[in-house]
Amino acid sequence: MSIKENLNTIKETLPPQVTLVAVSKTKPISDLQEAYDAGQRVFGENKIQEMTQKWEVMPKDIQWHMIGHVQRNKVKYMAEFVSLIHGVDSFKLLKEINKQAIKHNRVIDCLLQMHIAEEDTKFGLDETELNEIITSEEFRQLENIKIVGLMGMATFTDYQEQIRREFKQLKSLYTSLEKEIETLSILSMGMSGDYQLAIEEGSNMVRIGSSIFGARNYK
Numbered sequence: 001m002s003i004k005e006n007l008n009t010i011k012e013t014l015p016p017q018v019t020l021v022a023v024s025k026t027k028p029i030s031d032l033q034e035a036y037d038a039g040q041r042v043f044g045e046n047k048i049q050e051m052t053q054k055w056e057v058m059p060k061d062i063q064w065h066m067i068g069h070v071q072r073n074k075v076k077y078m079a080e081f082v083s084l085i086h087g088v089d090s091f092k093l094l095k096e097i098n099k100q101a102i103k104h105n106r107v108i109d110c111l112l113q114m115h116i117a118e119e120d121t122k123f124g125l126d127e128t129e130l131n132e133i134i135t136s137e138e139f140r141q142l143e144n145i146k147i148v149g150l151m152g153m154a155t156f157t158d159y160q161e162q163i164r165r166e167f168k169q170l171k172s173l174y175t176s177l178e179k180e181i182e183t184l185s186i187l188s189m190g191m192s193g194d195y196q197l198a199i200e201e202g203s204n205m206v207r208i209g210s211s212i213f214g215a216r217n218y219k
């Protein structure tokens with residue numbers, strides 16, 4: 001199946017409120033262009049340098065999402081153009097994003113990444129850390145970032161009930177946070193292997209890579 005066919009097959013199954021982020025990390029420009037020509041405008045990358053290189057050559061009406069772990073010293077390279085940063089997992093990082101956003105006279109939308117998986121290899125905040133951030137005075141003073149939602153990754157397992165439980169947990173956190181942060185509108189959860197489940201549990205943004213572009217080769 002072609003990239004276009006894959007995209008269309010997935011889009012047919014997505015409810016209208018769900019945004020599809022096409023995760024193009026490691027893939028060549030020609031693949032991104034094929035997705036673009038099929039109508040895709042939201043792309044997700046997990047390395048700032050790679051995303052920047054792609055942004056430079058691709059059409060300018062693309063929304064670039066940074067979905068990977070963000071190193072603070074690299075925020076400056078994407079501050080000009082990134083449209084959503086999914087992986088914000090510390091206050092220090094938020095402060096750096098704010099600082100770089102000021103330089104470009106813009107407000108950068110961010111998702112706080114929550115740790116919902118069982119594995120401790122996955123990045124993210126726990127509830128205590130989340131509350132520390134959002135209740136701090138310093139946080140309120142950051143005017144060039146906007147928290148628009150939460151992101152999470154479920155445990156990599158075949159055990160569906162566990163994945164579902166983790167998504168439920170993130171959704172319920174999101175629901176309670178909505179009362180405190182008015183700007184929330186995005187719950188980013190679900191990848192190729194689990195996006196249907198994620199949508200059933202309330203996701204409105206899915207990050208899909210291999211089901212669109214094929215398996216990645218990390219060589």
Ligand SMILES: *Cc1c(COP(=O)(O)O)cnc(C)c1O
Nearest residue numbers: 023046067191192207208209210
């Ligand atoms: C790579 C990646 C995805 C996409 O994974 P697939 O299984 O290929 O769909 C989604 N989210 C994050 C954070 C990723 O790093």
